[in-house]
Amino acid sequence: MTDTLRVVITGASSGIGRATARLFAEEDARLVLAGRDASTLEDVAAECRALGATAITLRTDVSSAEEVDRLADAAVERFGGIDVWVGNASLYSFGTFEQTPPDVFDRLLSVNLSGQVYGARAALRVFRRQERGVLVSVASIYSRITSPLVSPYVTSKFGLLGFLEVLRMELASAPDIHVCAVLPATIDTPIHQHAANHTGRAVRPLPPVTDPFRVARAIVRVSHAPRRLTQVGRVQSLFVHARALAPSAYQAVVARAYPALALTRDAAPVSDGNVFHPDRRSTGVTGGWRWFPRLRRIPGGAARRR
Template identity: 80%
Template sequence: MGESATVVITGASSGIGRATARLYADDGARLVLAGRDAGTLEAVAAECRDRGARVVAVPTDVSSEADVDRLAETAVEHFGGIDVWVGNASLYSFGTFEQTPSEVFDRLVEVNLLGQVYGARAALRVFRRQGRGVLVSVASVYSRITSPLVSPYVTSKFGLLGFLEVLRMELRDAPDIHVCAVLPATIDTPIHQHAANYTGRPVRPLPPVADPVRVARAIVRVSRRPRRLTQVGRVQSLFVYARALAPAVYEPVVARVYVALALKGGSMPEASGNVFRADREATGVTGGWRVLPWLRRGPGRRGR
């Protein structure tokens, strides 16, 4: 992949997506950026243009296949094709399965899993015509481990990794089309401020919290030298092996540790975060958790 590659990035408005857009912009890529809020997305686009990139911003809800198809078509219309498709859009929620409203559970699966499926379908149509392309899907360490209070997220990410593995097998007839999965652990992004919260208490991310630029670098790296799976965050990735080797021990220990570390003291009203509408307040690359991780107010500040 050369420096003038055309790169589509979903979930580009904040966090990992925004960090990835910056890195590609610095390399002179042609960017097609997608996110739900047009104003926030245009701010990211302007930032990338200032770094020398050619950029098109396309407001997109990845749970709509029509929106995703339009995103791909826009990339082809403006730049003639797509070299890399980065599927990054994701939603998060806290609460037990029984606490989590069914519409919130369904929405996370629609965005985190079906949004990636729609992106893969749209990208592959272009890749097949070109005879080449790289699909990079941002999954999660939660594609391989579990913990309480995040059942819709875990469900969507487990499903995503399985989908990518099947897709890779089915593309053996196309050696120049690559499918890459990037699995971040806990990353310092605004996703925790954006998250829905039905626990009744303030929530914080599990330590250690990694820099989102590490994930962005991994995305850029695998788009140039494709790898089937890349994990980011070594400490939490160790839980993958613990779960595989001793599941009977893993489950009760992680259940206790997660609740102890994730739930803060005090109370918090139920809130749907950015699940149903974009949050314009927390759109930076980081969420500030690495600065004062134990003092930050938990997610779920407002109602729907």
């Protein structure tokens, strides 16, 4: 790899993506930042330039294969290639399967799963030509465990991990092309503020809540020293073992405990959150969840479903 990495980051507007952009910027990386809101991306790019990086932005909806291809083309045109592709764009939703509208369910799959597939295809087109590169896909602890109220998210993340495992097998003859999965647990980002909510009750993240820069450091680390799978969030990672060792007990406990922990008694309006349109109000790295007095609730989201 070149000393100065050429890095594409999807979902760079907030949370883990924004934190990752900052850390790569501290290494003077050449960055291509992608997200659905152009103005927010420019704010992130300005932060990165102030840290010494070269950064360009491209408004991209990863559910469109054509837009993802354009993103890869822009990186090659500007920087001559891609060393690291960070697939981070993701949407979240609360509600039982029956409460969740079909278009919301489908939209999560198209962004969280198909968006990663499109990103891998675009990145591999460049990696094959270079004969090297690192694909880093941000999956989730929900790639390995389950809970009620988040069926589209779990479906997308289980599918993503399976896709990455198959892809890794198929690339066995290309030793300098690496496929890395990073699996965060509950992270202090605005994802809960952005989430669709069809429960009728205010929601909150499952504690303990982890610093997003821990995930960003893991992404940067595997970009330099590729690793098949990295989990971030030790406490919740224990649930992976619990589910494997005692699946019936795990199901019984989580089915009762998760709604009690994730939902408050406060009413909240039905909302699609940022599922169909970006939310410009919560675009920082953190969501403000690590201070206990603030770990109370968040309302149903920005826009009431019509």
